[in-house]
Amino acid sequence: MSLNYEVRDGVAIITLNRPExxxxxxxxxxxxxxxxxxxxxxxxxxxxxxxTGAGEKAFCTGSDLKKTMPPKESPAQLTFGTATPRHLLTGMDMDKPILCAVNGYAMGGGMELALACDIRIASENAQFALSEVRLGSIPGAGGTQNLPRLVAQSDAMLMLLTGDRIDALEALRINLVSRVVAPSDLMECAMTIARRIAQNAPLSVRAAKRLVRDGRSLPLAQALALESYAFGMLRDTEDRIEGRIAFQEKRTPVYRGR
Structure with a gap:
């Protein structure tokens, strides 16, 4: 298997496992x-x-060019044909939060995977780059669109147009990542955050993520209306009632996603 999957404490850990x-x-x-x-x-x-990725050298360096051949189908077939297109980020648009623990190189498609996550934690040896322009191409898995939505446009342009690498501290400075930790502390830090999220009311967490995601493309008035609608939907859920009762009883709430 080139990927490991396990679930601990309500957290699914997906590990890219081709360190060689x-x-x-x-x-x-x-x-x-x-x-x-x-x-x-x-x-x-x-x-x-x-x-995350296996080992400390690389999170992911994008597509394996030795094994990934250009598709046989024409662009028209891929877009309008009967076959379901399988984009690198397909499946990541779920409402459940996704954390990325970046250990080492996050290059090309690897960085685009990280950009598609909701929270990014980096080890001190992490490096980021979208170097496609150096190879006569462009980032094709959301890089040109996700990066300017996460960092200042000037910083995004600097990375996209030069193809230069940045280290973990520069990624932290431009708000590409939320934390930088020692490599040995990376997964512990990511799991601590993930467990805190997993302990919260799941419907509320998913609603908050969807509101942030969908609200980015809406005028503020419409986004606020969407927020008000979601608030009303959550108002009478069992979890919201449980949260208030647990607060009154000074105990940890038990959320069931209902």
Missing amino acids: ALNSIDPEMRQELFDAWQQSAHDDNVRCVIL
């Missing part, structure tokens, strides 16, 4: 990654997901 190839993505890993997203999305015991 810098965790680059071959066709087998792409399929396994898609399956892992589907499994975590449909498992009620999973409330949060962590994506």
Whole structure:
């Protein structure tokens, strides 16, 4: 298996497991990654997901160019044909939060995977780059769109147009990542955050994520209206009542996603 999947404390841990190839993505890993997203999305015991890579040298360096051949289908067939297109990020649009624990290189498609996650934690030896322009291409899995939505446009342009690498501290400075920790502390830090998320009311967590995601493309007035609608939907849920009762009784709430 080129990917490991396990669930602990309500957290699904997806580990890209090709360290000998810098965790680059071959066709087998792409399929396994898609399956892992589907499994975590449909498992009620999973409330949060962590994506990471095996080893400390690389999180993911994108597609394995030695094993990934151009598609046989034409662009028209891929877009309008009967076959379901399988994009690198397919399955990541779930409402459950996804954390990325970046250990080492996050290059090309690997960085685009990280950009598609909700929270990014980096080890001190992490490096990030979208170097496609140096190879006569562009980032094709959301890089040109997700990066400017996460960092200042000037910082995004600097990375996209030069193809230069940045280290973990620079990634922290431009708000690409939320934390930088020692490599030995990376997974502990990610699991601590993931467990805190998993302990919260799952419907509320998913609603908050969806509101942030969908609200980015809406005018403020419409986004606020959407928030008000979601608030009303959650008002009478069992979990919201449980949260208030637990607060009054000074105990930890037990949330069931209802």
